[in-house]
Amino acid sequence: MKIIIDTLGADNSPHAMIDGAILALEENAEISVVIVGDEEIIKEKTAKFKDRVEIIHTTAAIDCHQAPAMAVRSGENSSVVLGLSALRKNEEYSAFVSAGSTGAVLTGAILKVGRIPGVLRPALCPFLPTKTGNQTMLIDCGANMDSKPENLLQFAIMATEYLKASGRENPKIALLSVGAEDEKGNELVHEAFKLLKQKTAEGKINFVGNIEARDVLNGEIDAVVCDGFAGNVLLKTAEGAMAFAFSKIKDMFYTNLSTKLGWQLCKKEVNKMKAAIGEEAAGGTIFLGILKPVVKAHGNSNAVAFKNAILFAAEASRLDLKDKISAALSAQ
């Protein structure tokens, strides 16, 4: 299986990306990689794996401050566009991973790779860590502003297919709202609620009702469906609030001699816990609804996080999502 890897445009480009690719090659013998970036650097770093590495040379990165649509249209030589075009054209290539500009990756995926037949709007779907350890998919976290009820219905269907393919039985889908009661929410939620109920009555999905944002991290559902604006607010607030809580904990450990000693006794486990949450959250985010898996890694990924995103993309490409999603949507 050949995974295309974009090495440009991220905070730690290109070295962390190339190192991540090497780690992925070491960890999974079934993977080959197509590395997009500066040939000279890539060749030197990956010499050991030269049988499993192809290179697409470019030094043109898309900056995350450029307007995505324009950047993609005018950036024919950029790593994002070259990588995504190769994904579309070459049957051998299975997936694409980038830690570069989210906007450019999303726009490029739609324009250069294309949507799965029947998909109105692809959606960006991170997995959230939860209290029970059962990761919850958030769909959509910001690819789409101003979604329509039928978009949310499609998100629920795509999430169901993805989760079933990854081994979850009868995945529980909830709709993000301002309370768990059926009548809570805005117009979009009211309309989407009806569509989701109906699709559940037809046995196509397992919609369990509205969920309040407070309960999303409890781990009781498999996916939460929402408009990209609300999903982005949820994802970013969770990040900000966790950072806030941990900064308070850090301050607490510095309060007095007793707590400072406490820190010495706990620091190993605190750091382990924070790393575990960070890693869970940074596994890579799939842009669901594109013909082949396109995976976005965090812009500040280090080599290990990027390796995880590559392995996640390899996993996703085994799920046969194109046919499953297309069939589920055409049966709508």
Place this chain on the structure above:
Amino acid sequence: MKIIIDTLGADNSPHAMIDGAILALEENAEISVVIVGDEEIIKEKTAKFKDRVEIIHTTAAIDCHQAPAMAVRSGENSSVVLGLSALRKNEEYSAFVSAGSTGAVLTGAILKVGRIPGVLRPALCPFLPTKTGNQTMLIDCGANMDSKPENLLQFAIMATEYLKASGRENPKIALLSVGAEDEKGNELVHEAFKLLKQKTAEGKINFVGNIEARDVLNGEIDAVVCDGFAGNVLLKTAEGAMAFAFSKIKDMFYTNLSTKLGWQLCKKEVNKMKAAIGEEAAGGTIFLGILKPVVKAHGNSNAVAFKNAILFAAEASRLDLKDKISAALSAQ
């Protein structure tokens, strides 16, 4: 100053509410209270303060599971309706505090007290604790679904008047979006952005641009303006994510002998910190845009939290918000 206190419909009703009123009377000699609820219980508990306590007798509570509009219309004898009607009719009464059904309090406030002239939609505005300690107002956190750009503009104006009246100079107002860049957001944000820019050019408010949810808890702004759906997602996610982080910390302390000893050394400070965050977050939330201050306390308030909400309401009633907001809106 006479504050009306609803003692029914909350998790710890009526005792925590009556005890909270007593604490408020003890702490602030300028306050008198009008307590709505079971006369017998109230009389017995408040005997010591009988010169500063009036009673409006009722035992009819509005349940938080009742549809608010219906509950208010059919609940003429409910504590919420009796209290809010008294607030409207009696010039001596300054503010109303309840820990009961949020929906009933909001609907009742609009129907029984009424809006400040010029206000299209009142908004529910909690203060969020932040890293710097500078509390940030969130307006709106869920009173309004499907807001229009002009509602968001009014939220910014009302927040500005409130914050100026409470002593903040030139308060910084940001607009919740999916990124800090001007062009980020959904249709509502794009339109509201223009209105806020224009009002800033006229010198009426100090709009500092879009803010991403991740940065709201950094404490760099005074108020964040948003639609009630997004605001509710932000508020509830922050609560959920903090609870998640603290549950992880708790698990960490139970990992091994070393961390268990760490817990013994830190538990006093950990509990102090959690209580401080909880108390900051639970000071009472004003429903801004109503003729007199209507304050909602958390449904699970204990006596201390409820006392804080009462003192907060007394504070708000000193700010002369009606005239200031009305003047600012008519100058629009």
